[in-house]
Structure formats: C-alpha cells, structure tokens
Amino acid sequence: MLDRFFELTGRGTTVGREVRGGITTFVAMAYIILLNPIILAGAKDVTGARLSIGELTTSTALAAAVCTLLMAFIGNAPFGLAAGLGLNAVVAYQAAPHMTWAEAMGLVVLEGLAIIVLAVTGLRTLIMNAIPLALKHAISVGIGLFIALIGLVDAGFVAAGAATPVQLGATGHLTGWPVAMFCFGLLLMIALFARRVPGAILISIVATAALSILVNALVTIDPRSWGVVTPRVPESLVAAPQFGLVGQFDLFGGFARAGALTATVVLFTLVLSGFFDAMGTIIGVSDEAGLVDQQGRVPRLGRVLTVDGVGGVVGGVVSSSANTVFVESAAGVGEGARTGLASVATGALLGLTLLFTPLAAVVPAAAAAPALVLVGALMMMQSKNVPWDDLELAVPAFLTIALMPFTYSITNGVGAGVIVYTLIKAVKGKFAEIPWLLWIVSAIFLAYFGIEWLERLFD
Secondary structure: OHHHHHOOOOOOOOHHHHHHHHHHHHHHHOOHHHHHHHHHHOOOOOOOOOOOHHHHHHHHHHHHHHHHHHHHHHHOOOOOEEEOOOHHHHHHHHHHHHOOHHHHHHHHHHHHHHHHHHHHOOHHHHHHHHOOHHHHHHHHHHHHHHHHHHHHHHOOOEEOOOOOOOEEOOOOOOOOHHHHHHHHHHHHHHHHHHOOOOOHHHHHHHHHHHHHHHHHHHOOOOHHHHOOOOOOOOOOOOOOOOOOOOOOOOOOHHHHHHOHHHHHHHHHHHHHHHHHHHHHHHHHHHHHHOOOOOOOOOOOHHHHHHHHHHHHHHHHHHOOOOEEEOOOHHHHHHOOOOOHHHHHHHHHHHHHOOOOHHHHHOOOHHHHHHHHHHHHHHHHHHHHHOOOOOHHHHHHHHHHHHHHHHHOOHHHHHHHHHHHHHHHHHHOOOHHHOOHHHHHHHHHHHHHHOHHHHHHHHO
C-alpha cells in the first residue's frame, strides 16, 4: 500500500530510506521551533505588545506538522515545511511596527491565499516552467552554497569580521568547544558518507549531539556560544502545549491601521519572497533528489505549490508567520528521501514536539550544521549541467549562484538571474527565446529590488 501510494519503487527508494531521510530533515530543521519564537517575540507591535514564547513555540510546531503532512499526502514530495526565515522577519520588523500582531498575521493569511490562487490557476507552474533549465540548475547550485554558508555561520565556523565581511571563526581563528564539535561532526559525516554507510548524516548528527551534551556537562562554556540551542539533558521530557495564539488574526485590519500603501508593500514583499524562495527551494531540492525531468519539470508541481500556499494560510491562522518549503529538506534528500513518506516521518516528529518541546532543545547547531555543509557540497555537483561556455547562460547562472549566499536570500539570486537572462537575450535581439512570462517576472523583480524608491515615489 505504501509503495503504491508514495510510488516508492518508481522513485527507486525504500521505506527505510524514506524514514531515515524524514528523520534527518526533522533534525536539520528542528531549530526553527526555537528560533521562530525568538524572532517574533523579540519585536513589539504598534501597541507595544509582545507575543508569548510558549504560545509561539506551540504555534510554530503545530503549523509545521500540519503543513508537512499535507505535503506528504497531497504533494508526495520529501519537503518539510515550517515558518520561513526572512518571512518572519518581514512580519516582525516591517509589519508589526505599523499594526497589531493580529493584523500582521492577517496579511500572512492573505499572502498564502494569493499564492494559492497563483498555484491553482496554473500561473505559478507556468512561471517555474518558463525559467530556462540552465538557470534551474544554477538555482540548485546557489541553494547549495547558501545552505552551506548557513551551516558554517550557525556553527560559528564562519563569522563577521572586523576588517572583512566574513572571517574564519569569531576571532579569525577556530576557537571554542562548539566549533570543535562542528568540526568533529563534519569530519565524521564526510567519512561515513564516503564509506556509503546507511544513515551517515543521521548517525553523525546524533553522535555529535550526544558528545556535545557530554562536553557541555563537563566543561564550563558560555551558553551563548552554542547558538539557539544549548545541548543539555532536559529536566523533563513533556511540556503542555499552549494554543492561545491559534485563530488570532485580522484579515484586513492592517490596511485600515497602517494605511493602504504600507500594508500593500508588506503584502507584496511577503508574496514575492514566499513565492520565489519556495520556487527556488523546490527546484533545487527536487533536482538534487533526481525528481526533475529532462525539461526541468517537477512531478505533481501544481499540488506541491498549492500546499506551499496553504502553508502561508496555516501560519497566519496560528500566528507562527508564513510556512514554506524548508531548504533543510535537502539534508533528508541527501540521506535518500525521495517521496512524501519521508515527509510523513518529518511531520510526525514535528507533531510530537508539541508534547516533547524540551527535546527540541537537545540538538545544537554544531551537530545539525554539518548536514547543511555536506548537502551543500552535493548540490554543487549540479554545476556541471550549466553550459559555462555559453555567455548568455553563464552570466545569469553565475549571478543566481553568487547572490544567494552573498545576500542571504534565494529570492535575490533568482531575481538577478532572471533579469540578466532577459536583458542579454533582448540586447542580442533574441526576443523569440524570451517567454512572455519572463518579461513580467523581470518587471516584478525590478520593482522588488527598487521597492524603497517606489515607496518614496508614491508616499
């Protein structure tokens, strides 16, 4: 039954590989259950109100579990969904200062509804299919570099420098036990993966987490050096969920309180970021999983995109911010995940965190980050599919790849690549090779990059 429903044989996978991959995706993305509440609770709305950390933790886990299970059974894709980083920052620091939290979450619901409309009408699929195959491979490579950088930064292996934008470690050298744990985990993971040990990524994460707990118990370490999660044996395994934020949203109140222009700009930013971040992640992770056909198309794409839009609605309804496909799903794909069965495992574990939230504080970034670095290296292999000897594709592909890690945004990379591809084709007179949708998408991205100028113009 599982084989028929999830197409296990057709995608060359097994139940064991899917469960292992799903667990790995959960471990790689579990940090969001702790990080999202910190980001949202760190801001005040226009009335000075703050959201509760406890209630945000419950809402974050609830939305992630529901959306990931929807992806499993509707999209049959190995994607975990949770509150999107970047999207939650827009809500906290761009929306909340001008409206109440309920009104900000209402805009999140509207963002999800807008993306659902784009998906159901087929427009979102048309846009994805209009992007040249070479750029799709470049998106995969760019995401690989992006998640590798995320892993290196989260682990403290790379940090902001005093004289340079980034440097090795916090002081220009590798120091501290958390960095040592990261190095141990990365080397162990590479060794096991090179030996083709089943479950190499998951084994390494668990082993590094256990060693980190031991080190933290025996050595005096500044808890802040571990990042969001400090590895320690939890005082209790079970904690009661707090559902106080569920249903606390106001669809159109933000337009009345903040003004139509401000609310529209926030909504536009949410839709554009949610749309293209998810698009890039879906293409990149699907490419790595071998699910993209020779025309660069993803199976069941319409369903996958619809579920991603539903994630925005669910996130707004429970006040966790918009949920979207998580790039850390690539960690599970690297462990063998190919179908929605992996997402069943991920979603079930996310659901369990509603009761076992103390366990979410066990795995530090030092243990989970090596998975992002290794998977980033694997995704870089897609660069061989980019025709680097063709200037018309090489330059847009390079900008797509480079700007994702350099600007910490998938959307920025996709936007730059699309604009430059369209420009090069146009100046060479090859208008027939530019799908009409790319003209529209390029115009939208130009507005996105110049949003502050537009605000001043119409203010």
